Amino acid sequence: MRRELHGYAQPSEVMRYARAFDQLLPAALAPSWTLDAGILGEIHDSAVGGGAFRTTELTVGGHHKFPPPSAVPELVDNVLAQTAASSEPPAVMATRLHLNLLTIHPFLDGNGRTARLAATLWLARGGFRSTLFTAVEQHFHPTPAEYIGILDRFRYGEIDEDRCIACLLRAMIANAMYAAWFRARELRLRAHCDALGIPAKVTAQALEAYELKPNPTGNAAALAAALASEDNPLHRLKETLTPGERTELAFQVTRMLDEEAEARSPPGRRKSPIESERQTGGANEATLVRREAPADRHQ
Secondary structure (H helix, E strand, O other), X not given: OHHHHHOOOOHHHHHXXXXXXXXXXXXXXXXXXXXXXXXXXXHHHHHOOOOOOOOXXXXXXXXXXXXXXXXXXXXXXXXXXXXXXXXXXXXXXXXXXXXXXXXXXXXXXXXXXXXXXXXXXXXXXXXXXXXXXXXXHHHHOXXXXXXXXXXXXXXXXXXXXXXXXXXXHHHHHHHHHHHHHHHHHHHHHHHHHHHOOOOHHHHHHHHHHHOOOOOOOOHHHHHHHHHHOOOOHHHHHHHHOOHHHHHHHHHHXXXXXXXXXXXXXXXXXXXXXXXXXXXXXXXOHHHOOOOOOOOOOOO
């Protein structure tokens, strides 16, 4: 996460991590699967590359020294044995595994990604099959400073292990609740579309635009026009939404329109959303351009 925090994480690393998750999950769900040092090496090799424990000293921040390489194999074996024998709830044990592996830093690089993926697989084995909670990486990727802050407080003795685990779990739960709400809203929209007889392909295209995935071909403009036209089935979909959902839909379409306009503007002359609104005279009901924040965004 320090790579994300300092802005030098590469998109290829994120893609590799996602592929590793997809490749490792089926085996991890098998009854015979055991998380041992060999499997941990496979996790590291899939997510980062390498798989071998470090053979050199490792220091972070110029003053925090991790255990010597000679101690790493035994420390890893102890942590994995403790994990396998634990009677703690899976979410707590997965977070403890995550933290213990970070404390050891068994690899020269990629320890965070490896620890989070190992925790993810342990959560899946514990019955958390939805990636809304299981994919540990996604909980901290948007806010790496919060994640690093929690770990640094533990590393430098400001909080103990149990307090650190509680902080990490609270952050995961908060993110999972929002992700679950987001997914429930999508399912409600799909149900509305099905009830109105809207073809599945049209629904998929509309939801792709709705979920803020604009591109220069004009997804947002097309979506706004469709929603404003009484002859379009998507207009009927809009009418079935709650007031809060309508407000959010308007807010997101506005944001997409702004981003598409930004992408088409010549370099050096790109208007801010406030400047654009002043020149157009404010919100335009025909295209659902509205400026108020979503009323139920975090409910």
